[in-house]
Amino acid sequence: MTTLVFGHKSPDTDATCSALVWAWYLNTTGTTAEARVLGTPNTEAAFVLGRWGFDTPALLTEIAAGQPCVIVDTNNPAELPAGINDADIQAIIDHHKLVGGLETKGPIDITIRPLACTATLLHQLMGDAAETAPDAIKGLILSCILSDTLEFRSPTTTPVDRALAEKLAADLNIAIPAYAAEMFAAKSDVSRFSDAELLRMDSKEYTVGGVDFRVSVLETTSPQTVLSRKDSLMASMLDVAKEDGADQVLLFVVDILNEEATLLVPNDLTKTVAEKSFGATVTGDTVVLPGIMSRKKQIIPALKV
Amino acid sequence: MTTLVFGHKSPDTDATCSALVWAWYLNTTGTTAEARVLGTPNTEAAFVLGRWGFDTPALLTEIAAGQPCVIVDTNNPAELPAGINDADIQAIIDHHKLVGGLETKGPIDITIRPLACTATLLHQLMGDAAETAPDAIKGLILSCILSDTLEFRSPTTTPVDRALAEKLAADLNIAIPAYAAEMFAAKSDVSRFSDAELLRMDSKEYTVGGVDFRVSVLETTSPQTVLSRKDSLMASMLDVAKEDGADQVLLFVVDILNEEATLLVPNDLTKTVAEKSFGATVTGDTVVLPGIMSRKKQIIPALKV
Numbered sequence: 001m002t003t004l005v006f007g008h009k010s011p012d013t014d015a016t017c018s019a020l021v022w023a024w025y026l027n028t029t030g031t032t033a034e035a036r037v038l039g040t041p042n043t044e045a046a047f048v049l050g051r052w053g054f055d056t057p058a059l060l061t062e063i064a065a066g067q068p069c070v071i072v073d074t075n076n077p078a079e080l081p082a083g084i085n086d087a088d089i090q091a092i093i094d095h096h097k098l099v100g101g102l103e104t105k106g107p108i109d110i111t112i113r114p115l116a117c118t119a120t121l122l123h124q125l126m127g128d129a130a131e132t133a134p135d136a137i138k139g140l141i142l143s144c145i146l147s148d149t150l151e152f153r154s155p156t157t158t159p160v161d162r163a164l165a166e167k168l169a170a171d172l173n174i175a176i177p178a179y180a181a182e183m184f185a186a187k188s189d190v191s192r193f194s195d196a197e198l199l200r201m202d203s204k205e206y207t208v209g210g211v212d213f214r215v216s217v218l219e220t221t222s223p224q225t226v227l228s229r230k231d232s233l234m235a236s237m238l239d240v241a242k243e244d245g246a247d248q249v250l251l252f253v254v255d256i257l258n259e260e261a262t263l264l265v266p267n268d269l270t271k272t273v274a275e276k277s278f279g280a281t282v283t284g285d286t287v288v289l290p291g292i293m294s295r296k297k298q299i300i301p302a303l304k305v
Numbered sequence: 306m307t308t309l310v311f312g313h314k315s316p317d318t319d320a321t322c323s324a325l326v327w328a329w330y331l332n333t334t335g336t337t338a339e340a341r342v343l344g345t346p347n348t349e350a351a352f353v354l355g356r357w358g359f360d361t362p363a364l365l366t367e368i369a370a371g372q373p374c375v376i377v378d379t380n381n382p383a384e385l386p387a388g389i390n391d392a393d394i395q396a397i398i399d400h401h402k403l404v405g406g407l408e409t410k411g412p413i414d415i416t417i418r419p420l421a422c423t424a425t426l427l428h429q430l431m432g433d434a435a436e437t438a439p440d441a442i443k444g445l446i447l448s449c450i451l452s453d454t455l456e457f458r459s460p461t462t463t464p465v466d467r468a469l470a471e472k473l474a475a476d477l478n479i480a481i482p483a484y485a486a487e488m489f490a491a492k493s494d495v496s497r498f499s500d501a502e503l504l505r506m507d508s509k510e511y512t513v514g515g516v517d518f519r520v521s522v523l524e525t526t527s528p529q530t531v532l533s534r535k536d537s538l539m540a541s542m543l544d545v546a547k548e549d550g551a552d553q554v555l556l557f558v559v560d561i562l563n564e565e566a567t568l569l570v571p572n573d574l575t576k577t578v579a580e581k582s583f584g585a586t587v588t589g590d591t592v593v594l595p596g597i598m599s600r601k602k603q604i605i606p607a608l609k610v
Contacts, residue, residue, distance in 0.1 A: 097409045104403045106606070110417035296412070 003033040003068040003090060006060055007118075008079035010202055011037045013147035013183070016045040017140035018072040018118040020054060022093065024137050025126050026070070033070070036060035038081065042201060044147060047186030052139040063087045073118040075110075077101040078205065093121055096296070116154065116161040119144035123164055135172055142168040143183060150219060150256050151180040155297045181221070184256055188220040195229065195236035199249050204295065209305040211269070214246040217295050219254040223262060226253045230286060234266035254293050261292040261299075269305070276304040308338040308373040308395060311365055312423070313384035315507055316342045318452035318488070321350040322445040323377040323423040325359060327398065329442050330431050331375070338375070341365035343386065347506060349452060352491030357444040368392045378423040380415075382406040383510065398426055401601070421459065421466040424449035428469055440477055447473040448488060455524060455561050456485040460602045486526070489561055493525040500534065500541035504554055509600065514610040516574070519551040522600050524559045528567060531558045535591060539571035559598050566597040566604075574610070581609040 005023040007015025019035035026033035035057040041049065049056055063069065065086040075092055076099045077084055085102065091109040092102070095118050104110075113121050119141040123130045133141075145165040149157040152165075169176045190198060203216040218226055226233075237249040248269055252261040263278075265271050265285050274280040277299075280287045292298050310328045312320025324340035331338035340362040346354065354361055368374065370391040380397055381404045382389055390407065396414040397407070400423050409415075418426050424446040428435045438446075450470040454462040457470075474481045495503060508521040523531055531538075542554040553574055557566040568583075570576050570590050579585040582604075585592045597603050 092403075095412050097411050097413070098397075098407060098415060100405050100408045102403060103405045106402050107400050107417065107419040107601070108402070109419065110403060110415060112412065112415035114412040114414065301411070 001068055003031055003070060004036050004060065004063075005033055005070045005072060006036040006038055006057075007071075007073035008076070009038040010079070010200075011039050011041040011045055012202060013042075013045045013048050014118050014144040015073040016041045016057070017048060017144050018093075018122055019057060021119055021122050021133075021137055021140050021144075022070060022072055024133070025122070025129060028129055028132075034058075038079075042187065043189050044183050044187035047183060048140065048143040048147075051182075052136045052143070054136065054140075071102075072122070075099060075102050075112065093118060093125065095121060115158055116156040117145045117148040120158075120161045120164050124160075138168050138172055139174075142172065142174065142179075146176065146180045146183060147187075150254075150293060151176065151184075153256065153259055154294045156294050184219075184221045188222040188225065190218070190220070190226065195233050196240050198226070198229075198233065199236060199240045199251060200244075203249075205244075205246060206300055206303065208303045211248065211305050212246045213303070214241065214244060214249045215295060215299060215303070216249055216251045217254055217261075217299075218251065219256055219293075221256050223253050223255045223258075227262060227286065230264055234264055234285065237264075237266055252289075252292065252295070252299060256293075259291060259293055261289045263287050263289060273303065273305055277302040306373055308336055308375060309341050309365065309368075310338055310375045310377060311341040311343055311362075312376075312378035313381070314343040315384070315505070316344050316346040316350055317507060318347075318350045318353050319423050319449040320378040321346045321362070322353060322449050323398075323427055324362060326424055326427050326438075326442055326445050326449075327375060327377055329438070330427070330434060333434055333437075339363075343384075347492065348494050349488050349492035352488060353445065353448040353452075356487075357441040357448070359441065359445070376407075377427070380404060380407050380417065398423060398430065400426060420463055421461040422450045422453040425463075425466045425469055429465075443473050443477055444479075447477065447479065447484075451481065451485045451488060452492075455559075455598060456481065456489075458561065458564055459599045461599050489524075489526045493527040493530065495523070495525070495531065500538050501545050503531070503534075503538065504541060504545045504556060505549075508554075509605075510549075510551060511605055511608065513608045516553065516610050517551045518608070519546065519549055519554045520600060520604060520608070521554055521556045522559055522566075522604075523556065524561055524598075526561050528558050528560045528563075532567060532591065535569055539569055539590065542569075542571055557594075557597065557600070557604060561598075564596060564598055566594045567591050568594060578608065578610055582607040 005019045023033040023035040037057045063081040063083045066088050068088045070091045072093050075094045089104050094112045095115045145161050199216050203214050206213050241249050251264045254261045271282045274282050274287050278289050310324045328338040328340040342362045368386040368388045371393050373393045375396045377398050380399045394409050399417045400420045450466050504521050508519050546554050556569045559566045576587045579587050579592050583594050
């Protein structure tokens with residue numbers, strides 16, 4: 001039976017392309033494998049797929065009991081199909097904190113490392129096989145690293161991620177600044193999305209002090225494109241929170257080039273969050289948070305109500 | 306702050322000695338680390354510690370919030386100190402199925418592999434450093450593998466475990482059959498333990514069909530020593546189940562040399578378990594299950610009520 005490889009339900013570059021990379025590797029080892037996505041890849045991931053000649057992987061909405069699968073870029077059952085604990089999970093490869101909840105029927109291969117990017121870890125696990133990868137696979141890995149590190153600007157970046165990206169770029173004869181600018185331009189092209197889609201595009205649920213937040217991040221080189229829509233985005237937050245069973249949506253618009261985030265402040269709860277979590281002084285309905293780029297490393301650990 | 310390395314609450318050879326092995330390795334990498342045990346090591350583990358010149362690690366009963374630690378040989382919070390999710394877990398190295406429940410504050414190193422023995426995985430993770438290990442550390446790793454594989458008889462044994470044990474034995478000039486016999490004799494020396502202690506010595510809780518079982522295993526080269534106490538063991542099961550909040554204790558006496566298990570059958574529930582799970586025909590208060598040696602690989606996956 002074909003082994004399915006997939007990431008989480010909000011397919012960004014790392015989740016989408018890491019699935020393709022690992023499926024390629026499994027096939028070289030004699031295991032028939034195919035990548036899947038659990039949603040529509042974001043605009044950056046779509047650009048990367050096209051740039052390196054891949055079709056968008058088929059959509060997986062349900063997983064059959066006993067289906068062999070490998071999970072990349074998450075260990076959170078809330079970000080996976082409902083039946084995941086009844087599937088035949090063969091491996092989990094991730095770089096997020098262990099959240100608990102995922103169970104396996106027997107001992108399997110689980111590898112989690114505090115790297116910026118799942119694809120960096122895949123490259124390590126492939127060992128010598130990584131050297132034999134075709135350019136398209138190397139290009140996906142490079143793209144994942146540039147995406148997750150925001151071209152090495154994010155504090156999640158490790159020397160291992162950076163060194164690998166630079167080596168791959170040299171192999172591929174790619175100029176990193178120009179290529180990353182193309183990727184970020186693709187990610188910033190969000191005009192076609194509704195407000196609700198923007199709020200859910202890169203969003204994770206966290207509970208702090210009994211309040212259920214949907215913590216949404218939009219990484220962009222063109223923050224004004226998003227911020228010009230702030231009134232309708234703030235109005236949409238009420239519906240999104242209600243539909244998703246959350247108390248409040250927090251939207252951080254991350255300015256990749258200026259290395260800062262703008263938090264939308266629709267109400268007193270969010271104002272309190274900005275003040276207590278980031279020591280910010282809030283006067284209007286947005287507040288700039290200098291240096292804030294990473295949900296994992298900077299936003300979530302700081303969150304207070 | 307010193308990093309504490311420990312296994313689960315029923316310290317057998319692998320849990321006890323893997324903690325010592327990894328603490329040694331961390332110290333060679335510049336991280337100050339010490340092994341701990343979460344209970345009294347079993348008689349085999351005590352023999353192995355003495356054989357290779359180690360004192361019993363200090364007992365850890367509570368873990369302070371923020372205490373740096375590495376967990377080996379389990380990922381089950383029920384087998385760890387109550388405050389474990391508030392500790393600073395730096396790594397988890399294990400060979401059991403993912404049970405869920407353990408959480409970490411950020412991304413950390415987690416490595417789980419379907420090997421027979423945690424120490425085999427530690428040896429892999431140490432890389433070249435494993436070659437520089439002193440004989441005492443190599444002796445601990447060899448002992449862990451022989452213990453967890455029952456000298457390669459258990460179906461959990463992988464070629465990787467076996468090849469490493471044979472290499473280490475050659476390095477150390479140890480004859481495996483004679484050394485394993487000494488270890489198993491130590492494990493079989495259970496005369497000083499009360500019935501309740503025997504039932505809890507190597508025991509894991511599993512819920513099947515709404516029934517909470519305490520699945521206890523005693524691996525021995527002298528099954529008659531245990532089976533001669535079967536009446537008082539069966540009487541003690543009632544108290545142990547009640548005290549531990551379980552519905553039923555199942556005791557499998559594993560005959561290492563004859564590669565079979567004897568299940569004690571105190572009541573109809575256990576008779577049904579024996580029949581449905583193992584296709585056994587039960588006539589008295591014990592039943593022999595040929596070939597059954599591994600709780601992880603044979604007993605738990607088969608369990609039905």
